[in-house]
Amino acid sequence: MLATPVYIEKTAASFERTEEGFRLKEPDYKLLIPNATHRRRMSRMVRMGVATGLQCLGEPAVPADAILTATGLGCLADTEKFMNTILDCDEELLTPTAFIQSTFNTIGAQIALLTGNHGYNNTYVHRAFSLESALIDGALLLQEKDASSVLVGAVDEMTPTLRTILDRFGSRKKPEPGEGAAFFLLAARSSRESLAELRNIELFSGRFTPEEISERMEVFLIRNDVAEAQVVFPDEYKQYCGEYPTAMSFALWNACTGRQEVSQVVLLYNSFQDQHSFILIKKV
Structure with a gap:
C-alpha cells in the first residue's frame, strides 16, 4: 500500500x-x-x-x-x-x-x-x-x-x-x-511531462476463483476512493507480450503510453503461479 x-x-x-x-x-x-x-x-x-x-x-x-x-x-x-x-x-x-x-x-x-x-x-x-x-x-x-x-x-x-x-x-x-x-x-510531484499517477499497489498470494478476485478488486477500489475504473486483465495484455514473471511491466507501460486506449483510471491485474497483484494508476 x-x-x-x-x-x-x-x-x-x-x-x-x-x-x-x-x-x-x-x-x-x-x-x-x-x-x-x-x-x-x-x-x-x-x-x-x-x-x-x-x-x-x-x-x-x-x-x-x-x-x-x-x-x-x-x-x-x-x-x-x-x-x-x-x-x-x-x-x-x-x-x-x-x-x-x-x-x-x-x-x-x-x-x-x-x-x-x-x-x-x-x-x-x-x-x-x-x-x-x-x-x-x-x-x-x-x-x-x-x-x-x-x-x-x-x-x-x-x-x-x-x-x-x-x-x-x-x-x-x-x-x-x-x-x-x-x-x-x-x-514525487507531477509535472507537464507526467504520464500517470501511480495511486496504489496490492499484492496477495493463493488460489482464488474469478468471483473472489472481483470482490478483492471492488474492495481495493473502494479503499482508494475510486468509484469506477477500467480493469485490464492478464489475457488482455499478455496476448501482446507473452507470459513471464514481470509481464506486469508491459501492462503498466502500455497503459502509460496510450498504445492501447484506456480510460482515465485503470486497474491493472496480474496473475502468475498463484501470485496476484493490482496496480492502480490515473492518467494525467
Missing part, C-alpha cells in the same frame, strides 16, 4: 511479437552504449535492460537518485553458460565473466556505472512480485524524501533451455511464454 501517490514521468520498453513468439525488440546498441568493449562484455539481456533504462532516462541521461531493477528469473543465458562451463571444464580453469554477468543486480549496476550514479541501487527477485516490490520501494524513497527521482525497471528473458523445461513440465500454454524489458522514471 502506498501512503501517497507518486508520478510516472517517463517510460521506455522493448517488446516485439514475431512468428517465433514474443521477443525483446533490440535497438541500435551503438547509439545507447557507445563503448564497444562494454557492449561485448554484456549478454543480450544485460544489453537490453541497460539500453531500455538509458532510453527511459533520456538523452543526455540525467542520473536518477536511485535505481531499482526487478526480474523473476534473472540472466538465464549467462547462468546457463556458466553452469555449462563448470561441466565442460570439470570445475577447473573457469572464467568468472559469465558468473559476474549472471548475477541479478548486473543491469542496475551497469546503468549506475554508465550514468555515474552513486546512489541507492537495489534489485528485487520476487517472482511475479518483483516489479511491484521495486515500485513500492521507489515510492517509499520518494515519500520519505530520500530521493527526488527513481528509475524502476523490470527485465526477463526467454532462452531455448527454458522453453524445453516448460515443455517437459507441460507449462507451455496460452498465453505463450514471452520476455520483455520496461523502465519507469518516478517522481
